[in-house]
Amino acid sequence: MTDLAERRDLDQVYQPAEDTRLLAETAAECVGDGDRVLDVGTGSGYVASVAEDSGADVVGADINPLACQEARENGVPVVQANLTDPFRNRSFDVVLFNPPYLPTPPADERNDWMEYALSGGEDGRAVIEPFIDGVGRVLASGGEVLLLVSTLTDPDAVVDFAADYGFDATEIASEKHAFERLLVLRLQRSTDG
Amino acid sequence: MREDLMDIICCPLDKHELDLEVIRRDDDEIMEGRLVCTECGEEYPIEDGIPNLLPPDMREESPA
Numbered sequence: 530m531t532d533l534a535e536r537r538d539l540d541q542v543y544q545p546a547e548d549t550r551l552l553a554e555t556a557a558e559c560v561g562d563g564d565r566v567l568d569v570g571t572g573s574g575y576v577a578s579v580a581e582d583s584g585a586d587v588v589g590a591d592i593n594p595l596a597c598q599e600a601r602e603n604g605v606p607v608v609q610a611n612l613t614d615p616f617r618n619r620s621f622d623v624v625l626f627n628p629p630y631l632p633t634p635p636a637d638e639r640n641d642w643m644e645y646a647l648s649g650g651e652d653g654r655a656v657i658e659p660f661i662d663g664v665g666r667v668l669a670s671g672g673e674v675l676l677l678v679s680t681l682t683d684p685d686a687v688v689d690f691a692a693d694y695g696f697d698a699t700e701i702a703s704e705k706h707a708f709e710r711l712l713v714l715r716l717q718r719s720t721d722g
Numbered sequence: 723m724r725e726d727l728m729d730i731i732c733c734p735l736d737k738h739e740l741d742l743e744v745i746r747r748d749d750d751e752i753m754e755g756r757l758v759c760t761e762c763g764e765e766y767p768i769e770d771g772i773p774n775l776l777p778p779d780m781r782e783e784s785p786a
Contacts, residue, residue, distance in 0.1 A: 565730070592776065608773050609772055609776055610775050611777065614775070617737070618737070
């Protein structure tokens with residue numbers, strides 16, 4: 530592969546940024562030895578690698594084939610997938626997701642992989658909501674979700690949406706940036722007690 | 723992909739189990755092959771060591 534081609538591929542895969550690092554640090558604190566972990570939208574595989582360093586058994590998933598290749602090169606077992614669709618019921622103790630969350634007017638939507646990695650549709654929650662809808666199925670009993678959200682995405686709306694799907698959401702980490710505050714929500718099934 | 727992934731993956735459409743057909747194996751990884759749903763018969767490719775478990779209608783959507 531030429532340097533130029535490699536550069537082009539990197540431009541099509543979301544590289545670790547502030548949001549990635551906040552989720553990775555939080556995951557490192559929450560994930561334990563032997564936990565089965567799924568990192569949705571793994572991108573370069575950074576969060577998955579950090580979780581693996583904490584002793585977890587980690588699989589990454591991404592819709593973007595170039596991200597899958599890059600995560601695999603970074604040593605992350607990876608599946609090309611839409612969210613949690615191809616994973617078995619009750620397979621994971623922890624599911625991690627740094628979703629595309631930037632609110633994006635339809636007129637500004639580009640049709641490339643970086644857009645997939647960034648754009649959360651008009652309200653920023655176009656990918657978060659189907660994720661919450663599907664994630665309960667793959668969580669083991671007592672399992673939890675760590676979801677990164679931004680104040681741009683209306684975290685209260687995410688918390689309310691999660692409640693409709695039977696999850697209690699708690700903020701467990703947060704970091705202030707110039708135009709937004711990033712936070713990590715922990716979602717646990719209300720019935721798990 | 724490592725073969726132990728078979729324990730956690732399923733057909734994205736109907737969530738049934740998949741059969742693994744290996745075309746090429748490299749050390750402990752399956753590099754090329756197919757995953758076939760035991761219920762609906764849908765086939766999912768494994769290429770360059772990566773299983774593509776997107777539903778068929780999303781496989782064609784690639785913008786890049």
